[in-house]
Amino acid sequence: MLFEKILTRYQDVPGYTGTIEAYIAHGGYQALPKVLGVRPPADVIEAVKRSGLRGRGGAGFPCGLKWSFIPKDSAEPTYLVVNGDESEPGTFKDRMLIEEEPHQILEGVILASYAIGCHQAFLYCRGEFVKGAQVLQRAIGEAYAKGYLGRNILGSGFDLEVVLHRGAGAYICGEETGLLESLEGKRGQPRPKPPFPAISGLYRCPTVVNNVETLSNIPHILLRGPEWYAGIGPAKSAGPRLFSVSGHVEKPGNYELPMSITLRQLIFEYAGGIRNGRRLKAVIPGGSSSPVLTEQHLDVTMDFDSLAAAGSMGGSGAVIVMDDTTCIVRVAEIVSRFYRHESCGQCTQCREGTAWLHKVLRRIEHGQGRKEDLDLLLDLCDNMKGKTICVFSDAAAMPIESYLKHFRDEFEQHVRERACPFGEWGGAF
Amino acid sequence: MPKVTIDGVEITTPGAMTILEAAKLAGIVIPHYCYHPGLSLVGQCRMCQVEAEKMPNLATACNTTVTEGMVVSTKSPKVEKARRAVLEFYLLNHPLDCPVCDRGGECPLQDYTLKYGPGESRSVEPKVQRAKHQVLGPHVIFDAERCILCTRCIRFCREVPQTGELGVFSRGDRSEISLFPGKILDNAYSGNVIDLCPVGALTSRQYRFQSRPWDLVRHTESVCPLCSAGCNVILDIRDRQGGDELLRIRPRENPEVNRWWMCDEGRFAIGALNDPARLRIFLAREGERQVELPLDDLLSRLAREIRHLVAAHGEGAVGCIVSARHTNEEFSLVRRFFLDILRTPHLDHRVRPAQWAEADASEDGILRRTDKTANSRGARDLGILPDRDGLDTTAMIAAAAAGRLKALFVFEEDLVGERGDLPVREALGRLELLVASSPVPTETTALAHAVLPALASAEKDGSFTNFQGRIQKVRRALPPIGACRSLPEILHGLAERLGWDLGDLEPERVWAAIGEQPGPYQGIGWKEWRAIGPQGALPAEIAGKAERAAAREPGSLGTKERMTNVQ
Numbered sequence: 004m005l006f007e008k009i010l011t012r013y014q015d016v017p018g019y020t021g022t023i024e025a026y027i028a029h030g031g032y033q034a035l036p037k038v039l040g041v042r043p044p045a046d047v048i049e050a051v052k053r054s055g056l057r058g059r060g061g062a063g064f065p066c067g068l069k070w071s072f073i074p075k076d077s078a079e080p081t082y083l084v085v086n087g088d089e090s091e092p093g094t095f096k097d098r099m100l101i102e103e104e105p106h107q108i109l110e111g112v113i114l115a116s117y118a119i120g121c122h123q124a125f126l127y128c129r130g131e132f133v134k135g136a137q138v139l140q141r142a143i144g145e146a147y148a149k150g151y152l153g154r155n156i157l158g159s160g161f162d163l164e165v166v167l168h169r170g171a172g173a174y175i176c177g178e179e180t181g182l183l184e185s186l187e188g189k190r191g192q193p194r195p196k197p198p199f200p201a202i203s204g205l206y207r208c209p210t211v212v213n214n215v216e217t218l219s220n221i222p223h224i225l226l227r228g229p230e231w232y233a234g235i236g237p238a239k240s241a242g243p244r245l246f247s248v249s250g251h252v253e254k255p256g257n258y259e260l261p262m263s264i265t266l267r268q269l270i271f272e273y274a275g276g277i278r279n280g281r282r283l284k285a286v287i288p289g290g291s292s293s294p295v296l297t298e299q300h301l302d303v304t305m306d307f308d309s310l311a312a313a314g315s316m317g318g319s320g321a322v323i324v325m326d327d328t329t330c331i332v333r334v335a336e337i338v339s340r341f342y343r344h345e346s347c348g349q350c351t352q353c354r355e356g357t358a359w360l361h362k363v364l365r366r367i368e369h370g371q372g373r374k375e376d377l378d379l380l381l382d383l384c385d386n387m388k389g390k391t392i393c394v395f396s397d398a399a400a401m402p403i404e405s406y407l408k409h410f411r412d413e414f415e416q417h418v419r420e421r422a423c424p425f426g427e428w429g430g431a432f
Numbered sequence: 433m434p435k436v437t438i439d440g441v442e443i444t445t446p447g448a449m450t451i452l453e454a455a456k457l458a459g460i461v462i463p464h465y466c467y468h469p470g471l472s473l474v475g476q477c478r479m480c481q482v483e484a485e486k487m488p489n490l491a492t493a494c495n496t497t498v499t500e501g502m503v504v505s506t507k508s509p510k511v512e513k514a515r516r517a518v519l520e521f522y523l524l525n526h527p528l529d530c531p532v533c534d535r536g537g538e539c540p541l542q543d544y545t546l547k548y549g550p551g552e553s554r555s556v557e558p559k560v561q562r563a564k565h566q567v568l569g570p571h572v573i574f575d576a577e578r579c580i581l582c583t584r585c586i587r588f589c590r591e592v593p594q595t596g597e598l599g600v601f602s603r604g605d606r607s608e609i610s611l612f613p614g615k616i617l618d619n620a621y622s623g624n625v626i627d628l629c630p631v632g633a634l635t636s637r638q639y640r641f642q643s644r645p646w647d648l649v650r651h652t653e654s655v656c657p658l659c660s661a662g663c664n665v666i667l668d669i670r671d672r673q674g675g676d677e678l679l680r681i682r683p684r685e686n687p688e689v690n691r692w693w694m695c696d697e698g699r700f701a702i703g704a705l706n707d708p709a710r711l712r713i714f715l716a717r718e719g720e721r722q723v724e725l726p727l728d729d730l731l732s733r734l735a736r737e738i739r740h741l742v743a744a745h746g747e748g749a750v751g752c753i754v755s756a757r758h759t760n761e762e763f764s765l766v767r768r769f770f771l772d773i774l775r776t777p778h779l780d781h782r783v784r785p786a787q788w789a790e791a792d793a794s795e796d797g798i799l800r801r802t803d804k805t806a807n808s809r810g811a812r813d814l815g816i817l818p819d820r821d822g823l824d825t826t827a828m829i830a831a832a833a834a835g836r837l838k839a840l841f842v843f844e845e846d847l848v849g850e851r852g853d854l855p856v857r858e859a860l861g862r863l864e865l866l867v868a869s870s871p872v873p874t875e876t877t878a879l880a881h882a883v884l885p886a887l888a889s890a891e892k893d894g895s896f897t898n899f900q901g902r903i904q905k906v907r908r909a910l911p912p913i914g915a916c917r918s919l920p921e922i923l924h925g926l927a928e929r930l931g932w933d934l935g936d937l938e939p940e941r942v943w944a945a946i947g948e949q950p951g952p953y954q955g956i957g958w959k960e961w962r963a964i965g966p967q968g969a970l971p972a973e974i975a976g977k978a979e980r981a982a983a984r985e986p987g988s989l990g991t992k993e994r995m996t997n998v999q
């Protein structure tokens with residue numbers, strides 16, 4: 004299937020550097036003069052709504068709708084915060100956009116800020132992205148020098164300052180209210196909602212938090228029109244999406260595709276199929292938080308709603324492929340270890356539950372599981388889901404439930420044989 | 433005015449409030465750990481989850497506002513399972529050292545576990561071990577194993593004294609509460625974290641291992657005597673062989689005075705009561721020495737000398753300085769004795785500048801006041817001041833130095849120690865009769881011809897009027913030590929020997945007499961004590977919080993209730 008690359012079109016430009024000159028030479032910053040001071044902000048929000056763009060961070064919330072929640076007559080300043088804290092295991096698409104096409108993000112930031120009446124935007128960049136932070140800082144400097152940032156941008160009368168902030172290494176700071184706490188200099192832990200950030204966000208002011216990839220779409224939507232954008236992919240999951248394919252495939256990498264693609268096409272046509280011609284065992288379709296799918300789900304299309312109907316979710320677009328050499332119990336142990344490590348610890352169920360899940364799974368993987376552990380795991384997951392301040396606890400529980408649902412026999416085999424049938428360190432990762 | 437239904441009970445709330453507060457109105461208590469009415473809401477213990485119709489997930493009662501027509505269940509199967517789960521999670525790594533834990537017996541974790549928790553754990557994993565005896569400051573010890581990370585202590589330090597010594601360090605199941613580098617928990621209110629802790633993680637270094645809660649046989653409601661704020665307290669008394677013992681002082685909720693808090697000075701002032709130096713006998717001067725004399729003999733001797741001095745020098749030769757540590761009832765009798773019986777106009781309670789109404793100020797914007805006596809306001813209201821052309825404290829000292837004042841009664845003030853600005857020692861040395869009362873020997877009692885051991889406020893009944901004009905009851909928690917007699921008893925004995933009757937001494941009847949006379953306390957009965965006069969404003973710090981709490985006052989849960997837990 005041939006698909007016109009949009010967010011990653013620069014990849015087809017030989018020697019492309021991502022500098023402001025290169026970006027402008029290849030059609031960048033063209034949306035600004037057509038929008039700033041020309042189209043009313045409400046009109047911009049309306050266009051983004053009509054485009055059908057949904058958030059690319061994980062939840063898939065309609066972007067234009069999120070913007071429209073910002074109060075129109077607020078006495079307080081409005082903030083735009085860019086979520087560049089990409090940390091969902093398996094996900095590496097924001098990192099690529101940050102390192103390779105930073106001005107596309109900045110153009111999105113300027114347009115989004117204009118739409119929501121923000122004059123101070125923050126770029127929250129994952130702490131581990133050292134190169135990414137350097138690239139972003141350089142890009143911000145270039146944009147200021149060219150007059151795309153600062154006072155009276157392109158003579159439009161619109162002012163925007165942008166500050167880069169580096170995270171300090173916590174997954175939970177990718178959760179939008181955890182990110183805001185961290186940005187305010189506090190311990191990064193999510194806030195109870197409501198109030199939602201649109202009403203009370205950064206410094207308790209109206210705030211929009213958008214993912215890097217989400218914002219990268221904005222210049223294209225405003226330049227080529229929402230109808231064009233809405234025409235890409237399924238009706239309710241419009242636009243291109245970057246799928247980060249990793250694991251046991253021949254050609255891992257980021258693939259920009261419409262969400263009408265099937266999981267089978269993504270793995271076998273684009274990612275080159277399973278390595279060494281082996282058999283697919285399991286695939287995580289939307290980052291480590293999403294429930295696992297198996298061979299029987301290969302024909303699901305990769306849009307938000309179809310994946311949800313298949314019992315999983317689109318999440319962050321990270322597709323982790325596992326072949327038949329993979330021990331699912333080991334996968335569960337590793338995934339649960341991650342969530343144990345990253346739980347912020349404020350809610351009881353999550354703080355204690357993530358650790359307990361991991362301990363039980365580690366025991367099973369190491370041949371010390373008991374028959375009753377499997378139902379215990381399921382009950383723990385039930386006790387963790389939907390009961391905490393943020394959805395981290397759900398994200399930790401849902402995959403474990405799915406492994407047990409689809410591979411219960413493998414867990415039982417571990418218990419029965421008092422050992423991992425794949426060998427102590429066998430399997431994935 | 434939303435109308436809501438909680439567990440089938442229909443409640444019309446007086447305004448916007450949370451489910452937890454609305455439930456409280458209906459007498460339904462929703463279990464909770466991190467919520468405290470005096471602290472910010474974090475909603476993180478997840479213990480207060482309830483089921484509200486039309487909401488997909490359980491709602492945390494502490495931070496979900498009720499809406500019109502809301503139907504809430506606090507005991508649906510879903511709620512009960514979630515609650516059981518939270519308790520099971522808490523107990524995963526809890527050391528269960530209840531038998532040696534100070535909190536055992538008054539512990540919400542114990543109580544909720546008994547009421548809502550699982551009978552046994554499904555965990556077979558080894559328990560996480562953490563540092564058990566961490567000294568956080570002069571008053572508080574921390575046991576990280578018992579901690580359930582409700583963060584009440586952290587929020588208290590940030591929000592009330594605003595010193596922020598504590599924080600959560602590390603994350604996930606490695607989270608632990610600790611001091612920030614270079615800090616110790618030594619703010620003036622640090623002891624409150626002990627009350628706030630819903631488990632035995634933060635314990636009092638003073639009370640630690642002193643008692644089990646069920647051995648504390650009395651919880652006397654009284655008022656702290658150490659400044660004019662008049663913080664409401666509970667005195668926990670243990671019944672021991674050889675006499676009752678005060679083991680613990682803790683704040684008693686009063687939204688108008690101290691809310692849920694008290695300062696460390698008042699909380700840990702138990703030592704003064706049990707001070708081995710306390711005077712237990714009556715002393716009389718014999719030449720250079722002070723020797724024990726039975727009260728009867730002492731009173732007879734004093735009566736004789738007073739009669740003699742008044743006959744020789746007139747009524748104006750006698751003066752009295754009575755400290756503002758006395759109760760209103762004591763003041764009333766003191767005034768009657770000196771003004772009506774001895775007929776001297778020289779009467780005062782003021783020794784330190786802060787005792788003047790306009791000088792008594794908030795020390796820290798929180799609770800502590802600059803006037804370190806409990807009842808200056810009561811002294812003013814009841815006329816413990818120079819009568820007509822009488823002398824005040826300074827003038828009495830000057831008159832003594834000049835030889836014009838011959839006899840001086842000093843009740844519970846160390847004039848020598850307190851008024852270093854004046855040649856007090858010389859002045860008192862010239863007196864023909866110095867009668868001094870005090871709980872412990874002082875430089876003033878050392879000069880006295882008669883020394884009377886004084887009672888502590890925990891040993892007497894009566895009332896103090898705090899700086900706001902709030903009349904608050906002081907209740908006897910302990911019997912007087914040694915041979916101590918109350919000031920009214922002593923004055924009564926003296927009056928009797930002078931041929932007068934001081935009248936009733938019982939505080940209740942003294943108060944009735946006060947109420948019958950014109951003055952600020954006229955018409956206020958023993959059972960209906962209330963604030964009088966213009967109310968002093970709460971300090972700004974507390975007032976802000978008071979306002980916020982006032983909005984949800986009816987639903988707030990007090991310290992007492994929390995500590996004795998939810999029935």
